[in-house]
């Protein structure tokens with residue numbers, strides 16, 4: 197009991213009133229936890245194949261929520277960026293977001309190759325980004341550029357590539373609207389991350405504009421918006437498509 201009390205007070209002593217980055221770790225954790233509960237329960241409201249899409253949406257926010265649980269602690273106890281946990285989270289959740297694209301396009305002819313291509317781009321993007329933030333930080337610009345090639349591949353696929361063509365040929369206005377919304381998440385929502393990355397102190401291009409402490413602030417806001425927002429687009433498509441056929 198004594199341990200419990202001292203542990204709790206230690207935890208809360210660690211979140212000071214002006215630690216805005218710490219706030220976003222807590223908000224991100226709880227928001228993504230709540231979103232997972234929502235997506236899992238709402239599976240009952242949708243039919244057939246949409247249950248899988250909602251399951252994946254819930255897994256994305258749940259995986260993130262568990263990582264935020266650890267990241268909060270690291271931030272509070274050390275004040276350091278929890279880079280390893282951040283990238284472990286991304287390397288699981290970003291490929292799952294590619295799975296969401298594949299699942300909604302499957303009925304309109306998407307082949308498994310499309311999924312592998314998008315996963316390969318994500319891995320290139322995330323592994324290069326991780327190396328640039330950690331082992332090869334002195335060359336973070338170079339690794340950032342390599343990472344951006346992977347990111348550009350995903351953007352190309354969604355805006356101009358085969359994914360875009362399948363959505364365009366679907367003749368399903370609900371699908372097309374949801375696909376476009378997801379495309380904006382990838383183009384604008386995901387662009388938040390390279391901006392955060394450029395705050396890296398050694399040679400980040402924006403290191404004199406954005407404080408390093410804010411890198412986590414930027415990543416935390418980006419994660420909540422992108423993971424919950426992405427899931428909500430899938431959810432609304434699932435609801436619309438289910439009631440139309442019911």
Ligand SMILES: *C/C=C(C)/C=C/C=C(C)/C=C/C1=C(C)CCCC1(C)C
Nearest residue numbers: 325340343344347386389390393422
């Ligand atoms: C839920 C997590 C998501 C959607 C994470 C997305 C991450 C990115 C789009 C990261 C991109 C990066 C670059 C394009 C260059 C610099 C390094 C990264 C990894 C921050």
